Amino acid sequence: QVQLVESGGGLVKPGGSLRLSCTASGFTVSDYFMTWIRRAPGKGLEWVSYISGSGSDTYYADSVRGRFTVSRDNAKNSLYLEMNSLRADDTAVYYCARDKNSNYFFDYWGQGALVTVST
């Protein structure tokens, strides 16, 4: 069955860096657009980043562009989010999700990884 498992979350100081991983099973990531979405405490869901099946096309929310980088390793069936220059308002649970048929909605999600940016 389809499963997505995030890892790599934790506590980091402002200005620091963190790398999230998302390992997929039950399907081949190279066949799908994949995305990262986050939910800050007390707030709703916010789309963060997209990557195409080939990895050649990437897209970012204005709030993270220039600081976050999405990538994928199809051999490992995995997705990554490199987060630099982290700020307090990046504190959130980060979810990876699969795009259903490149339609920009999401049919499978992971359980999330908590990122806390604080001194």
Place this chain on the structure above:
Amino acid sequence: DTVMTQSPATLSMSPGERATLSCRADDSLRTNLAWYQQKPGQGPRLLIYGASTRATGISARFSGSGSGTEFTLTISSLQSEDAAVYYCQQYTYWPPAFGQGTKVEIK
């Protein structure tokens, strides 16, 4: 960016009752609207896409309707396991955007 507004913020209802959740967009979406259910400690689950098409394995107690700027998620005959936060999401315009969520509580 497209602004999605959900109402009410919280809905407290008894088992067996019918719940109606609303989602409004500030521009026409046609029917490019999805609904998700999120329970504590879990990732969201896709319930509805295309405004009214149930996702694989979703109970017929969940139904979606609407087009343009006004959409509704109806949960007929609420059950205890329906306690969750429900989000709508538009995918007509870039970037994809979510509502703030409606929390459904079961009395």
